[in-house]
Amino acid sequence: MNVRIIIALAASAVLIGWAFWFVSAKPQENGAGVTAPTATIVDGKQFVDITAKGGYSPRVVVAKAGIPTILRVTTNGTFDCSASVVIPKLSYQKFLQPSGTEDIAISAEQAQGTLQGLCAMGMYNFQIKFE
Ligand SMILES: [Cu+2]
Numbered sequence: 001m002n003v004r005i006i007i008a009l010a011a012s013a014v015l016i017g018w019a020f021w022f023v024s025a026k027p028q029e030n031g032a033g034v035t036a037p038t039a040t041i042v043d044g045k046q047f048v049d050i051t052a053k054g055g056y057s058p059r060v061v062v063a064k065a066g067i068p069t070i071l072r073v074t075t076n077g078t079f080d081c082s083a084s085v086v087i088p089k090l091s092y093q094k095f096l097q098p099s100g101t102e103d104i105a106i107s108a109e110q111a112q113g114t115l116q117g118l119c120a121m122g123m124y125n126f127q128i129k130f131e
Pocket of ligand 1: 081082119120121122123124
């Protein structure tokens, strides 16, 4: 086989691989470089909305510290393990319904620092940054 053809094939293989990596890596950049969404405050109560399906979205939410907060986790046809939510700091652990919303109360005292939530296996996570 001609050496030039081999080089051309190798080069295109590298390019295709790089293109695939670029496309698949893009959605995971969420949170880095992008401004984190903020919680909404209604009548002195703070709401943080997170969707659980194949992971958590948004991954990072910025909230105000020291305000009673409702963490609202929404599932919609969620059959993966992101339906099993664990929040170590709150001693919270629950297997959510595949579709629905779950309100998790966070007291004003608990609304400090970074609160991390995980799936039961720890492969997906989200953070609420109280500041
Ligand atoms: Cu998991």
